[in-house]
Amino acid sequence: MIGIGIDICEVKRFDRLKRNDLFLKRVFSEKELEFCLKRKNINQCLAARFAAKEAFLKAIGTGLVKGFRLKEIIVEKDNMGKPFINLEGETKICYEKINAKNIYLSISHENDFAVAVVIIE
Numbered sequence: 001m002i003g004i005g006i007d008i009c010e011v012k013r014f015d016r017l018k019r020n021d022l023f024l025k026r027v028f029s030e031k032e033l034e035f036c037l038k039r040k041n042i043n044q045c046l047a048a049r050f051a052a053k054e055a056f057l058k059a060i061g062t063g064l065v066k067g068f069r070l071k072e073i074i075v076e077k078d079n080m081g082k083p084f085i086n087l088e089g090e091t092k093i094c095y096e097k098i099n100a101k102n103i104y105l106s107i108s109h110e111n112d113f114a115v116a117v118v119i120i121e
Contacts, residue, residue: 005058
């Protein structure tokens with residue numbers, strides 16, 4: 001195992017942040033924004049994805065240094081609704097250099113908080 005990361009976000013923070021286009025475009029992929037902006041509770045959706053990105057960085061052990069970018073850590077769902085992380089760009093290249101094999105993601109949200117756990121092996 002390479003690492004475990006966990007993060008929790010306050011959902012109401014995204015009341016303000018969802019109106020900041022610069023923040024949204026810096027942190028989220030177009031695919032994530034398209035998905036979240038169609039949801040009934042946009043704030044929970046954005047908060048859960050932000051928590052997943054932060055949990056990934058904690059699990060990898062680098063933070064935002066060494067080429068990892070939040071926008072390139074993309075939270076998606078498979079056809080059964082299971083969330084997973086897809087990496088792109090420099091983030092994918094940096095990840096591949098550490099010879100990791102799998103990324104496991106669990107996200108949840110409830111009213112005021114969103115939480116994510118990432119395990120990298």
